[in-house]
Every structure is written in C-alpha cells, then in structure tokens.
Amino acid sequence: MTRAGFVVANLFRRKTRTILTVLSVIMAFLLFGLLQSLSHLFNAGADFVGATRLVTQARVSFTQPLPLSMVPKLEAVPGVARVAYSQWFGGVWQTNTQVFTFAIDPLRYHDVYPEFVMPEEQWKAFADTRTAMIAGKLVADEYGWHVGQRIPLSSNIYPQKNNSKSWAFDLVGIYDGKDENWRKQANAVFINHDYFDEANLFGKGRTNFFILKLANGADAEAISKTIDAMFENSTDETKTQTERDFNLGFIKQIGDIGLMVRWILFAVFFTLLLVVGNTMAQSVRERVPELAVMKTLGFTDSGVLALVLAESLVLCLGGGLAGLALATMLGATVEKATGGQFQLRVDAFVWSVGLATILLMSLAVGLLPALRARRLRIVDALAGRL
Amino acid sequence: MSDSMVQVRDVTKVYERGKQKIEVLHRLTLDIGKGEFVALMGPSGSGKTTLLNLIGGLDQPSAGQVTVGGCPLDQLSGSRLAHWRARNIGFVFQFYNLMPVLSAEGNVELPLLLTHLSAAQRRSNVAAALQVVGLADRAKHKPRELSGGQEQRVAIARALVSDPQLLVCDEPTGDLDRQTADDILGLLQVLNRDHGKTIVMVTHDPKAADFAGRRLHLEKGQLMEQAA
Numbered sequence: 001m002t003r004a005g006f007v008v009a010n011l012f013r014r015k016t017r018t019i020l021t022v023l024s025v026i027m028a029f030l031l032f033g034l035l036q037s038l039s040h041l042f043n044a045g046a047d048f049v050g051a052t053r054l055v056t057q058a059r060v061s062f063t064q065p066l067p068l069s070m071v072p073k074l075e076a077v078p079g080v081a082r083v084a085y086s087q088w089f090g091g092v093w094q095t096n097t098q099v100f101t102f103a104i105d106p107l108r109y110h111d112v113y114p115e116f117v118m119p120e121e122q123w124k125a126f127a128d129t130r131t132a133m134i135a136g137k138l139v140a141d142e143y144g145w146h147v148g149q150r151i152p153l154s155s156n157i158y159p160q161k162n163n164s165k166s167w168a169f170d171l172v173g174i175y176d177g178k179d180e181n182w183r184k185q186a187n188a189v190f191i192n193h194d195y196f197d198e199a200n201l202f203g204k205g206r207t208n209f210f211i212l213k214l215a216n217g218a219d220a221e222a223i224s225k226t227i228d229a230m231f232e233n234s235t236d237e238t239k240t241q242t243e244r245d246f247n248l249g250f251i252k253q254i255g256d257i258g259l260m261v262r263w264i265l266f267a268v269f270f271t272l273l274l275v276v277g278n279t280m281a282q283s284v285r286e287r288v289p290e291l292a293v294m295k296t297l298g299f300t301d302s303g304v305l306a307l308v309l310a311e312s313l314v315l316c317l318g319g320g321l322a323g324l325a326l327a328t329m330l331g332a333t334v335e336k337a338t339g340g341q342f343q344l345r346v347d348a349f350v351w352s353v354g355l356a357t358i359l360l361m362s363l364a365v366g367l368l369p370a371l372r373a374r375r376l377r378i379v380d381a382l383a384g385r386l
Numbered sequence: 387m388s389d390s391m392v393q394v395r396d397v398t399k400v401y402e403r404g405k406q407k408i409e410v411l412h413r414l415t416l417d418i419g420k421g422e423f424v425a426l427m428g429p430s431g432s433g434k435t436t437l438l439n440l441i442g443g444l445d446q447p448s449a450g451q452v453t454v455g456g457c458p459l460d461q462l463s464g465s466r467l468a469h470w471r472a473r474n475i476g477f478v479f480q481f482y483n484l485m486p487v488l489s490a491e492g493n494v495e496l497p498l499l500l501t502h503l504s505a506a507q508r509r510s511n512v513a514a515a516l517q518v519v520g521l522a523d524r525a526k527h528k529p530r531e532l533s534g535g536q537e538q539r540v541a542i543a544r545a546l547v548s549d550p551q552l553l554v555c556d557e558p559t560g561d562l563d564r565q566t567a568d569d570i571l572g573l574l575q576v577l578n579r580d581h582g583k584t585i586v587m588v589t590h591d592p593k594a595a596d597f598a599g600r601r602l603h604l605e606k607g608q609l610m611e612q613a614a
Contacts, residue, residue: 001492003499009487293483296444297497297544298472300465378444382479383435 007310010283018315021279025319026326028272032265032354033327033346039261040350041248041343051220053112055246056227057209059237062249065206066236074210077226079218084108085207089196090156091189099139100188101153103196103207106132112213115182122147122173130195133169136186137176147171153189158200167199184338209246244343269361277365280312284369291373292381305374312366313359320358324351390453391552391584392418392441397450399436399607410436411607413450420551423578423585425598432604434588435556441586442554443471455551472500476545476583480557482537484529484544491516491525494543501548515543518581519573535566542573546583553577555587559594571597 011018056074058064065087074083084105091101106127110116118134126132133153135145145151152168159165169191177183197204212227214220224240231238241249284291291304299307324346331344399411410433418424418441426434439445440452443459452459455474462470484493491512498508516522519539529537538558545553555574559567575597577583587598595601603610 001488001495001499002505006488006492006496006499009485009492013487289483290485293477293479293485294496295468296442296471296477298468298500300468302465303468303500379439382444382483 003307003310007307007314010287010307011311011315013283013286017279017282021276021315022319022322024272024275025316026323028268029320029323029354029358030326030330031268031323032357033324033350034331034344035261035265036350036353037327037331037344037346039258040347041345051242052214053243054212054214054220054224054227054240055209055243056212056238056240057246059228059239062208062246065208066210066238068205068207070210070231070236070238073230074212074227077223077230079215079223080212081215081218082108082111082213084112084211084213085193086209086211087193087196087207089153089158089191091153092156093143093151093153097143099153101155102188102190103193104190105193106134106190109190109211112211115178116175116186117178118173118175122175125172126190126192129170129172130192131168131170132172132195133189133191134173134175135171135189137174137183138187139189140171140174145171145174147174158196158202160199161201163201211243212240269357273361273364276312276315276361277368279315280308280365280369283311284308284373288376288381289384291376292378295376295378296382301374305370308370308373309363309366312370313362316358316362316365320354320361324354389420390417391420391422391455392416392586393451393453394437394441395451395453397437397440397447397452399433399440399445400448409607411440411447414604414607414609416602416609418584418586420584421578421582423575423597423599424587425595425601426586426588426604427590427592427595427601428604428610430590431606433607434604436607437604438554438556438586438588441552442475442477443467469500472497472548474551476548476550476553478538478541478545478553478555478558480560482529482534482541482561484537484540486529489526489528490521490532490540490543493529493540494547497544497548511547512543515547516540518546518577519543533566534562535569538562538566538570539573542570542577546577551584553583553585555585557588557590559589559591564593567591567594 056066056070058066068085071083071085074080085108087103089101089103091099093099106123110123122134126134133151140146149171150168151171152166154165155167160167175186177186193207212223214223220242227240228238294304294307295301328346331346334342334344394414394416397411397414398409401408401410414433414437426437428434436445440447440459441454443454443462446460446463457470457474459467459470485496488496494512494515495508498511501508503511513522513525516525519542521536521539521543524532524536529540532540542558553574558574559570562570571594574585574587578585578599585598587594589595
C-alpha cells in the first residue's frame, strides 16, 4: 500500500457517490473544453495563412447587397485571379422544407470552385438555360431529385415581378465534391443570377457577396486590405475576409458568443463547486474518528491536511482530464464531420487553462474540509465530541 | 523495579467545557517500569482514559510532567509529538478503529507509511506482525469480513508493527465476548512476557486486570492504591 493508494481507497469508500461526482466533473470539463474552443474559434484573430479564396461582403452586414459593378474593380486587384458572386435566394421546397439556395453566375462559380465537380455538359446547360438550377448531391438524394425535373421553389424574401413568391426551375445538373470533405458541402442549390436578377421584384444588379479566387502565391491578407481600402468611405464599404471567417460570421449573428460561453461556464462551474465541495465535506465529516486515529498513529496535522487535499485533487484531476480528453476527441470528430469547416480544436491553450482550472477547483473544494481535518483534536474526536 | 518507562509527576488535567472547569486528574504521580503490564482501573469518570491519553502523548497536562522512555512530553508539541508517537507508542482502542477501506495488511502497514522503509521491507514487517497475532491467513480481508476478535488482533498488529516501546490499550476487550477477550488478553501477555513490551491497559473489568502484573486504581482523578 502507498499513500496514493490510501488516497484512492478513501475516495471510493462510497463508490456511487464518487462515481456520480466524477461524472459531473467530466461533464463540466467536456463542456469547458468544447465551449472554450468555440470561444477561441470566434474570438481568434483573422488567419489568412494558406487562404486561396477570399469573400468580400458589405462592411455593415452580408445582408446588405453590393453592386455587381464592383466585379471589374475586384478583378483588377493584383493577385485576384477570378471573381464570382452569390446572392441568397432563401429557397423553400414544398410546404416548409428549407433549401440553401443561391443565385450565381455559373461559369464564374465553376472557375472559383473547382472543388465542386459536375459533368461539363451540365455546367454548360446551367450557363445556357436561364431558368436552370443545379443541386448538390446531398440535397438531390435527400429529396429524390433527378436531372430533367422541374423543381418548384418558393423564396422567403424575393417575389417575382407578378408578386408571387413561387418560382420554378429546371434541374439541369447535380454536383458533388471532389473528396470526402467537399462531398459534405454538396448541400446547396444554385440558380442562374441573370434570371433571378431580371425576374425578381426587388433590386437589380446587386449581390450579397463576392468570392475571390486568388492567384498562386498571392498574399491574401494584403489583398484583403487593398480591397477594403479601395471602397473605404464609399456608399458600399466592404469587409474582405477568409471563407472560414465569413462562415463564422453567420453564427456570430446569434450574439456575443464569447460572453455567452463565459456565463454558461460560470454557471456550470459554480454548480460543480457546490456538488464536489459537498462530496468532500461529507467525506471528511464521516471520517472524523479515522482521521483522529491517523493522528494517533503519528500522522501530523499537516499530513492529514495534505491527504484530504490529495483526495480532492485526484477527484478533480481524474474527472477533469477525462472531460478534456473527451472534448478533444469530440472536437476532432466535429471538425472531420464538417469537412474542416468548423475547427473545434481543443488545443494546448485550452488544455493549459483546463489544467489550471482543475487545480484551482480542487483547492477550492478541498481546502475547508482539509482545514477541518487539520484542526480536529484527537481526544475530542475519539471521544465522539466532534 | 526495572528502569522507569513512564514517569508521571504531579500531573493535573483540567478540561474547560464552556465556562465550566472540570479537574479530571489531581496532582497524580506514578511510575511504570520497562517491561511492566499495568492495568488502570476505576469507575467511570475517574480519569483513566485521560491519564492514558497523557501517557500516549495524545494530550498535554494542565500542570506537571509526563516522561515516557526518558522523553519529557511537555517539550514536544505539534508535529514533533506526532513523530514521537509514530516511533514510540502503539495504540489499541476499544472499538478497534481500523480503516474500513483497507485490508488487514493495509491497516497494519498504515503506520509504516510514516517511515523510510521500502515497500518490500514494509510488507515483510506487516507479515511478521500479522504472524505474531495469528492472522497471517486473513491479511487480504477487509475489517467488515473479520470478527470482533480478529479486528482487535489486526489493531494489535498495527500497534506493534513499528516496534514501539510502549503499548497503550484503552478497554481493548470492552466490545468482545469473554472467550475472545481472554484470547486478546492472552496475546497481550505474550507480547509483554516474550517480546518485552511495556503495556498500560485501561479496563473496568477485574477479569481483564488479572492478566496484568500490576493494578492501579484511580478515583476522582487520584491514585488510590497500587496492587501487584
């Protein structure tokens, strides 16, 4: 037997209580790991390294459309190889099945997104047919669509010139992704921007955002700054960012993610302090005579305090490390499942903050019971006066 | 009488319970020689356990001095007193006070965690202690799997394992039936006679006191008589 073994043995004197407490610690640190990564993801500075595409939207919000007349100006920026554009259509199929639908220029989009693969004749049909649409394989498979069908879609936002929100399109192609990651993103529907622009009741000649394909070796950050500087102080100020940051921007619309995460974690850990603190306090209360006997055997007051603190540390460390490990695995699974779009990495920073939190928590829940153990008088404890 | 193991000189012990002061021992003086087996007897509240606690270094007198094995205990306090207890005293309690989460050998090994012995040496000492008390075959059993008499044997083994000079026993047979009590007392006699342990035992049972070499009677905190 060792002191460590004695500590662990004492922790499991009430197996059910200990297991439930450890599970609550695991859950708390699982949440901590995932939410901290989420917060880190949203609050990290822009990372342009390795970016081969940029997205330019209105500085105020991507819901504010930008004029198509920007296209030649964007293409003239050194380092920009090709420009495509995309307008949110807000498609609804049948009664209320939401379908991600965008209005695009087919050929430009084909050039900017070589990762989406489709037979060339289908791309041509898409470009040549004004009422054409193409669908991602995931969508087509889900709804049983096939090429040649006429698909009725209504729009949440855009009525036709006859005020009807009901549109219909000819499905001329089904695209897929070039690899597993991109296949997971074959989940949108695209219609012809020219047709949409002419047929819709609202605005003409505008689009939600531009997608810029960069030349090899282009400096993405510098291009981003150049473009935004170009339109600064104009009626259409821009914000140019990586695709990743653009996608995150959708979620940031919910609110201040960092603040929400902090409040959730505060609530979680406050509750955890009460639960684990109660477990430790109960554990020491039940063992007053045993602690007195340990002192009679020669364990010093500080030695007994250290043993109780060690129990607290083992409890929190066991649950905390398991929780962080689970969060790491889950984060990697999410990243893989979203094709790398959502990088929920429980990195070294999150681990070190997690470990520091474990240590602080073990001290917070263990200190008072440990001090009680330290202070108990042998004679009074053995006589049952405590 | 052989050399003194325990010297109690003019010891008074007063407890404070709120505003009340209770004098439990009054100017008590006694000597216990090395290798003696002494029974401390007296009615409830006479101060037997208090005296035992002072001799065992669990408490300090309000006045007077207690010297054990040549060491004046009033000069030790806190961690030094704890270290002294670990090396010099073995305790046996009425209700065994074993750790329920440890096996018999784990309980016996507990005091050895305070030493610098290696794991192998600790195991060897534990095995020897359990052999002495006749429980080598129950080493892996937890206290709940042992009878009362067996638990008390484990407690005695725990008290012996550090090879202390003095065994301090507080009503060691108080919770046992007659036969088991006699077995335990017989074991204490063997430890005293064959292993040279000095034993101070508190008991209210005259039959238990028969196993000792000397009886000391306390009444209202004072030593009334000594009988061989």
